[in-house]
Amino acid sequence: MTTLAPSSFDVRPLEQEDRDQALDVVWRAFGWGYRQDAADDVFTSRSIEADRTLVAVDGSGGDVVGTASAYSLRMTMPGGDLQPIAGVWMVTVAPTHRRRGVMTGLMRRQLADLAAGGEAVAALWATEASLYGRYGYGIASWRQPIEVDLASAAFTPHATGLAAGSAARLRLMSLSDALPYLAAVHDDVLGTRPGTLARDADRWQFLLGGGDGRPPAEIVVALGPDGPTGYAAYRVREGKPGLVPAGVVAVQEVSATDPATHARLWRYLLDLDLMSTLTCESRPVPDPLAHLLADHRRMHARLDEALWVRVVDVERALAARAFAAPVDLVLDVTDDVVPANAGRWRVVVAEAGGTATARRTDARPDLSMDVGDLGAAHLGATSLHVLALAGRVVERTPGAVAVASAAWSCSPTAHTAEIF
Ligand SMILES: CC(C)(COP(=O)(O)OP(=O)(O)OC[C@H]1O[C@@H](n2cnc3c(N)ncnc32)[C@H](O)[C@@H]1OP(=O)(O)O)[C@@H](O)C(=O)NCCC(=O)NCCS
Known part of the structure; x- marks a missing residue:
């Protein structure tokens, strides 16, 4: 593996011949020591989805220098329905190529792929708290x-x-x-x-x-x-x-x-x-x-x-969870990574326990928030009220925070027993 600064890198889907190098990057990045199992065995034993794995490849030497993958998981949403989510993991960059935007390249490509036809919601466990907010993930459970x-x-x-x-x-x-x-x-x-x-x-x-x-x-x-x-x-x-x-x-x-x-x-x-x-x-x-x-x-x-959640597709994500109270609010959402989410959405929940319809609108917003805050609130365990107190969610219409906070909340609180 080269230790010279790369002139550039490409992000592309993993190919069969990348497996060894990709796993070496993962093992080194997580400090797991020397890998003893053959690459194909690791892919099997860890159920790694090769067709959902991306690699970053050094433009000068062709080495794999970064990885990101996703599991096709099914998670219980507020209301009790089981929904598909992308369980993001294996986000690693070779120590020789860090702090040059490789992770950012991988995250942007992964989210673009998901937005183009994958799950409406992605979730992950983070090794460090400061990594994923910039890609629109929010802390959704504790x-x-x-x-x-x-x-x-x-x-x-x-x-x-x-x-x-x-x-x-x-x-x-x-x-x-x-x-x-x-x-x-x-x-x-x-x-x-x-x-x-x-x-x-x-x-x-x-x-x-x-x-x-x-x-x-x-x-x-x-x-x-x-x-x-x-x-x-x-x-x-x-x-x-x-x-x-x-x-x-x-x-x-x-x-x-x-x-x-x-x-x-x-x-x-x-x-x-x-x-x-x-x-x-x-x-x-x-x-x-x-x-x-x-x-x-x-x-x-x-x-x-615990889990960080990313709303990849506002319309589909809000239609796939239940809300505790009726809502008719306009949300103004910012999203720097998935442009299709950005803008004003009229969110309507007809009755307690129902799902939401989200439609584009030009109406005056009741609440402004980043997509990361929508992700944080998605499982009902991070309160929109608390996000508003932290200045992240901004109330444009008096009372809107209280209405939204009650609707998005859920009991019992979200919990995921296993780290993936
Ligand atoms: C975390 C890791 C993937 C970052 O990869 P990278 O290619 O160096 O990251 P990038 O250069 O794309 O940096 C993206 C941003 O995150 C910041 N960042 C990167 N690593 C960081 C860290 N460890 N702590 C705080 N901020 C970090 C960068 O400063 C940059 O900020 P900016 O967008 O404001 O410019 C890499 O250091 C790694 O493999 N670490 C060990 C494995 C790991 O923890 N993976 C995460 C699994 S959840």
Whole structure:
């Protein structure tokens, strides 16, 4: 790979012979060390969609110096419908070619391709908070990493009774045995919370079976009289030998179809022997676990951003989610990357729970905002009211922020359990 400054670079779709170089760029950029698996195996095990992958190629040497890809995902939107989204990932640039606009070239091309006929909404997890706002992405959901001191993790009397009253029997299972149960529980919860992603067998394998480089997860399934009602996936780390237990329970996810199973699974995780600390990287905000614990202050939490969302096509995106209240407002939207979104839109929601129609208009705007703010509000977890307080959304008609904020909001709050 050249270390000379490139005279130029081209962005184009990945070709078969680019695979090795492209993955080398990804591995180096993310600090994953030396790649041992053959490129084709990595494409398979990570379900990389070759036909949705772009590369930036150095104009002078022809080397691949940047990558961007997208997964074809399906995500629950406010209202409960599952909609296609582009799950953007693999955005990497070779260290030899950084800060020369390669990422910008990739992002612009990817958004142009999507706008020309792809999903109406793109979403991603960002390694750094300052990267994606410039391309029209906004922070659309939040998560909290938590750490619970297990010496003080008693439940409230109510939660104790709830967990004890669960009819579910807990069984530890291998991933292959658990898979039908996990899928059944996931199907049940999928439509109940925006941000939840549909999963196929490969995705379960990747997330819980060690596909992502972590050891396979322990899986405990809650079996009720009529079938599975929940599961938890976690890993335990032995503590250093000492006088008191010092192990760590790292919870990956807990999913349940009823409150009693939910309480029962948490009690199980909090009671594992030889452990002193329970962690989880991504809990919803707010987290019902805080209301099970007698002393919620023992659950140390930090607010963190989760998904960034990009509205690629205003008209189609607003027609694919439900709104909590009727709306008839004119939005003036700026979009420096996808010009078709820019301008005034009359957005009408006829009744609470309905989707929106967005039509071009010359009427006076009620609200002005950047497309990134529309993306931030899209899952209902970032309030337009808060964006207005931050001066990002500007109210042109008194009361418009309150109306829009109520309509765009959603309960329960959006949460995505897995990083893609
Ligand atoms: C992040 C990364 C893709 C940026 O690539 P790049 O080609 O250097 O980015 P560009 O030159 O196109 O810069 C685009 C803009 O982002 C800014 N920027 C780039 N990297 C940045 C960083 N790490 N922190 C803050 N700003 C950054 C640039 O200053 C530029 O700003 P401008 O539009 O105001 O001029 C690259 O540094 C990388 O591969 N990092 C490691 C992997 C990674 O984190 N990828 C993101 C995955 S979510």
